[in-house]
Amino acid sequence: xxxxxxxxxxxxxxxxxxxxxxxxxxxxxxxxxxxxxxxxxxxxxxxxxxxxxxxxxxxxxxxxxxxxxxxxxxxxxxxxxxxxxxxxxxxxxxxxxxxxxxxxxxxxxxxxxxxxxxxxxxxxxxxxxxxxxxxxxxxxxxxxxxxxxxxxxxxxxxxxxxxxxxxxxxxxxxxxxxxxxxxxxxxxxxxxxxxxxxxxxxxxxxxxxxxxxxxxxxxxxxxxxxxxxxxxxxxxxxxxxxxxxxxxxxxxxxxxxxxxxxxxxxxxxxxxxxxxxxxxxxxxxxxxxxxx
Amino acid sequence: xxxxxxxxxxxxxxxxxxxxxxxxxxxxxxxxxxxxxxxxxxxxxxxxxxxxxxxxxxxxxxxxxxxxxxxxxxxxxxxxxxxxxxxxxxxxxxxxxxxxxxxxxxxxxxxxxxxxxxxxxxxxxxxxxxxxxxxxxxxxxxxxxxxxxxxxxxxxxxxxxxxxxxxxxxxxxxxxxxxxxxxxxxxxxxxxxxxxxxxxxxxxxxxxxxxxxxxxxxxxxxxxxxxxxxxxxxxxxxxxxxxxxxxxxxxxxxxxxxxxxxxxxxxxxxxxxxxxxxxxxxxxxxxxxxxxxxxxxxxxxxxxxxxxxxxxxxxxxxxxxxxxxxxxxxxxxxxxxxxxxxxxxxxxxxxxxxxxxxxxx
Numbered sequence: 205x206x207x208x209x210x211x212x213x214x215x216x217x218x219x220x221x222x223x224x225x226x227x228x229x230x231x232x233x234x235x236x237x238x239x240x241x242x243x244x245x246x247x248x249x250x251x252x253x254x255x256x257x258x259x260x261x262x263x264x265x266x267x268x269x270x271x272x273x274x275x276x277x278x279x280x281x282x283x284x285x286x287x288x289x290x291x292x293x294x295x296x297x298x299x300x301x302x303x304x305x306x307x308x309x310x311x312x313x314x315x316x317x318x319x320x321x322x323x324x325x326x327x328x329x330x331x332x333x334x335x336x337x338x339x340x341x342x343x344x345x346x347x348x349x350x351x352x353x354x355x356x357x358x359x360x361x362x363x364x365x366x367x368x369x370x371x372x373x374x375x376x377x378x379x380x381x382x383x384x385x386x387x388x389x390x391x392x393x394x395x396x397x398x399x400x401x402x403x404x405x406x407x408x409x410x411x412x413x414x415x416x417x418x419x420x421x422x423x424x425x426x427x428x429x430x431x432x433x434x435x436x437x438x439x440x441x442x443x444x445x446x447x448x449x450x451x452x453x454x455x456x457x458x459x460x461x462x463x464x465x466x467x468x469x470x471x472x473x474x475x476x477x478x479x480x481x482x483x484x485x486x487x488x489x490x491x492x493x494x495x496x
Numbered sequence: 497x498x499x500x501x502x503x504x505x506x507x508x509x510x511x512x513x514x515x516x517x518x519x520x521x522x523x524x525x526x527x528x529x530x531x532x533x534x535x536x537x538x539x540x541x542x543x544x545x546x547x548x549x550x551x552x553x554x555x556x557x558x559x560x561x562x563x564x565x566x567x568x569x570x571x572x573x574x575x576x577x578x579x580x581x582x583x584x585x586x587x588x589x590x591x592x593x594x595x596x597x598x599x600x601x602x603x604x605x606x607x608x609x610x611x612x613x614x615x616x617x618x619x620x621x622x623x624x625x626x627x628x629x630x631x632x633x634x635x636x637x638x639x640x641x642x643x644x645x646x647x648x649x650x651x652x653x654x655x656x657x658x659x660x661x662x663x664x665x666x667x668x669x670x671x672x673x674x675x676x677x678x679x680x681x682x683x684x685x686x687x688x689x690x691x692x693x694x695x696x697x698x699x700x701x702x703x704x705x706x707x708x709x710x711x712x713x714x715x716x717x718x719x720x721x722x723x724x725x726x727x728x729x730x731x732x733x734x735x736x737x738x739x740x741x742x743x744x745x746x747x748x749x750x751x752x753x754x755x756x757x758x759x760x761x762x763x764x765x766x767x768x769x770x771x772x773x774x775x776x777x778x779x780x781x782x783x784x785x786x787x788x789x790x791x792x793x794x795x796x797x798x799x800x801x802x803x804x805x806x807x808x809x810x811x812x813x814x815x816x817x818x819x820x821x822x823x824x825x826x827x828x829x830x831x832x833x834x835x836x837x838x839x840x841x842x843x844x845x846x847x848x849x850x851x852x853x854x855x856x857x
């Protein structure tokens with residue numbers, strides 16, 4: 205566990221929206237399955253007194269904090285309100301904030317993250333699926349049926365590609381400690397470096413799968429910052445320069461962050477890089493044979 | 497979206513950063529009334545949405561006698577395949593020194609990064625490679641509206657003090673205009689003043705609405721059509737159409753096509769909630785590209801309902817071959833529906849991609 209466990213109480217902002225309601229249901233179903241606390245409070249301004257799947261809704265995060273012991277939160281509000289939601293939660297003292305919302309202007313994200321940093325909060329995302337520690341805690345929208353409890357940490361910039369990798373690992377009998385989707389935007393809170401640092405201090409995690417994309421160089425920075433054995437995969441080897449491949453962060457700018465040079469830099473650090481997703485389980489097995 | 501040079505310069509001018517005296521023309525005749533203002537030596541710059549226009553013949557040196565004729569000539573050219581509809585005519589500058597100034601987003605610190613060097617000009621990329629020590633860098637606090645003076649002093653070093661206000665004004669533009677990049681290269685010292693000789697501003701696509709920009713010019717017509725449906729779509733030049741959910745998975749599908757020796761025709765991420773109608777629109781959109789011979793649909797999600805997706809594919813009713821890989825709820829029902837109609841459904845992304853590459857080989 206790197207961001208919380210069964211005992212972590214979750215708050216959801218945007219609780220009464222379609223997305224919020226749907227995923228409160230799924231998060232609490234998972235909490236029941238593993239004996240966790242799950243979502244204990246929701247927040248939607250002006251909707252205090254309502255309930256969503258029996259979870260009480262409050263007008264503000266501070267109101268909810270007065271009534272409940274809350275350690276983490278998930279944000280489902282629209283893009284125009286998401287930066288404000290991050291700042292409200294950080295200022296109320298929530299330690300771990302997952303922001304699912306996509307399409308937030310980068311200038312807003314930069315301000316909200318600088319603010320959260322000042323308040324000492326860790327932000328995962330925006331534009332991410334959250335994280336899941338099998339058997340302990342699910343914060344976000346990952347489909348829990350694909351996961352298996354184990355020793356491999358997974359960090360990824362994408363959603364469905366993460367599920368693809370987790371599915372491959374689980375089918376191969378390789379369980380996961382925590383799977384974190386850090387988000388597809390150019391500016392995100394927790395980067396590969398931050399999550400790897402947490403994995404280093406987590407006795408459960410013995411190896412890490414790092415799923416990167418074109419754009420930036422945070423994958424290489426992460427690999428540089430850890431002693432944990434890593435297997436990597438980088439998406440976007442066929443991505444043309446200056447074209448944004450879905451994720452706002454997945455863009456090769458001025459020759460920086462293209463997949464081939466990223467892969468070359470990782471390999472130079474001794475990190476094995478899979479050419480295909482389906483090779484990952486075998487490469488992880490090799491890591492265990494050689495290092496663990 | 498990248499602003500055109502004249503648009504970026506208008507932004508600079510409004511913020512109080514000096515730009516060369518000039519005029520935007522849409523025909524050679526437009527130039528005539530401005531010849532006196534432009535003086536003896538001026539520049540004609542094609543306003544096309546591509547980089548490297550200078551080397552491609554998009555910039556011409558002109559004077560009073562040759563101006564109209566050269567403008568006529570430039571309007572008749574195509575620059576890297578694009579027609580010239582607008583030309584910026586500007587007075588030539590008496591350049592004594594060229595500086596480089598840019599503000600961009602630093603992913604690593606999550607903050608605005610400001611770069612300045614006294615070795616500006618068109619060779620900036622070479623300078624960055626060979627003499628990185630000549631480029632001064634500072635990171636700003638995005639919660640502050642202005643740069644603190646000490647940061648500006650760190651940046652300009654021994655360069656003229658008049659550059660200080662230009663840096664702060666560009667920083668404000670960067671924040672207020674939702675820029676991903678605000679760049680002045682070169683920033684020129686003439687005998688009398690500091691002038692932004694060229695400017696580049698890229699506006700965050702996620703902020704176009706609040707910046708009052710209604711049409712994203714960086715997108716092709718089909719890409720804009722896709723945007724209306726909420727798809728991320730990029731056109732490529734192969735024969736294998738691709739539809740996936742999630743940017744990462746869709747990119748990985750394209751990579752796998754390349755890995756097996758095929759060429760993708762597009763990138764299409766249908767996004768969340770891939771139900772019936774969305775899938776139908778996605779399939780029709782990709783099928784409308786003439787070069788597409790086969791379409792790979794690769795959808796994965798714990799909550800994607802495979803029978804819904806199958807219905808969408810069938811509803812699209814298109815003649816090209818569609819090969820499907822689906823994983824999620826109601827997988828068996830999805831398979832039954834597709835098989836019944838003669839569509840092919842395979843178990844893994846490796847299998848669908850291999851098959852598509854075979855079909856187009």
